[in-house]
Amino acid sequence: MSLDSYTTLGNSGLRVSPFSLGTMTFGEGWGWGSSVADSEAILARYIERGGNFIDTANVYTNGHSEKILGDYVAGRSELRDRLVIATKFFCNLHPGDPNGGGASRKAIIAQAEQSLRRLKTDYIDLYWLHNFDKYTPVEETMRALDDLVTSGKVRYIGFSDIPAWATAQAHTIAQFRGWAPLIAIQLNYSLLERTPEGELIPMAERLGMGVTPWSPLAGGALSGKYTREDAGKADADRGWMVSGYLAEKTFDIVDELRGIASELDTTPAAVALAWVQNRPGVTSTIIGARRLTQLEDNLKALDLRLTPEQVAALDALSTPTLNFPANVNAGAPNLMHAGATVNGEPTTPIDFAQ
Incomplete structure (x- = not known):
């Protein structure tokens, strides 16, 4: 398989790469990201390999991630229509403004306009609601998103990190009213986080939504860098986002990943990514990289074929409590x-x- 082995996303005609390039690491505003030059090198390599699906958000490095992507594409105008650029709204970048974030009509339209400016484009291919807004009626959110689609500023919509019941409710209302439907969900899914198998993934399969997992390496905990032997010695770039995973269960899984990687002459990270990408319902896995070498390492997973015995061994160590x-x-x-x-x-x- 390669990055240009495109597949349709959910019940739509939108064709995307099997690995999406996540850009939460673009920019150094959070203390652990990539420089502009490194970010552009990662973008260039991903696109050169045939990748077309790029994921960002208004909140990533406080808007700098969107700007880095926008500057890169704007300088290469022939790229824009070849790429599927996805971004997210919800997080408030304007402290003190009660309407600066969330999923109200006012907030959605304002955030879309701000993202369009940073991305230096006149349309967003896939617009994600980033988190659940319990204060806004779902009809208001879905109608505002439909208006953005009708206006041409957004092509498709999806939900990220939203409960299954709320996603199903929004999707059903949109279908009954003839509004733009949800074509995909984004969720936290890895060998260390399999609880989406309880409701979110089955819901997506039944309702025709693509599944795009984020953090498939659990923030790097499954990369092979953190082992039982080195426990407490290796500092995590993302601090608590990784350290919270470093327990016996993780080390058991990492030991198995290392063993399989040795059998297949590859890396533990590639094995963990191959496991996620081949799970039922998964369409495109979001991979992140702070350095070009990390991207190259992650892309090795495209060529891996785990045996049923290897998959079963990983499944047994990571079985979730549903x-x-x-x-x-x-x-x-x-x-x-x-x-x-x-x-x-x-x-x-x-x-x-x-």
């Missing part, structure tokens, strides 16, 4: 078809006397 009702529904097929064959697979008889 809360109600996922834990109950997991046994529903057996209760409904006890002892029968469903979709060619036998079910287990239920002994109600136990």
Whole structure:
């Protein structure tokens, strides 16, 4: 597989690369990002390899990430229509302004205009709601997004980090009213965060939404840099975003990743990314890099094919605890078809006397 092995995103005709380039690391305003020169080198290499799907947000490095991307593309006008540029709204970049963020009509339109200026473009390919706004009626949010699509300033819309019930509600309302539908969701998904398998991913599969995982390496915790042997010695670039993962479960998974990487002559990071990208429902995995070498390392995952035994070993070490009702529904097929064959697979008889 390569970056130009494009696939459609959800129930749409939008074609995107199997790996999306995340740009949260673009800019040094947060203390651990890439310089402008390094960011442009990463962009250039990703595009050279055939990548077309670039993900940013208004809040990333306080707007600098969008500006770096905008300056780069503006200087290469032939690129714009070849790229799928996605950005997010919600976070307030204007302290003291109660309407500076969120998902109200006023906030959405203002944030879109600000992002368009920083990106130096007249349209956004995919506009994500970044977080859940419990204070704004969902009809107001979806109608404002539909207006942006109708005006041509936005092509498609999606939700990031929103509960499954709220996403389904918004999508259903949009469908019934003939507004622009949600074509994708963005979520935190990795070998260390598999709880989206409970509701979010099944919802996306049923409703025709693409799934674009972020932090597939858990902020770097699964990169292979942090091992049991080096516990407490390696400093995490992102501090608490990584250190909170560095526990025995992580080290067990990293040990398995290292073993598989040795078998396949690759890196633990590539193995972890290959696992995510080949999960049911996943369309395009968001990869990040602060250095060009990290991007090259991550792209190795495109050529990996994990064996069923390798996948099973990783699955066993990372099995999530799914809360109600996922834990109950997991046994529903057996209760409904006890002892029968469903979709060619036998079910287990239920002994109600136990």
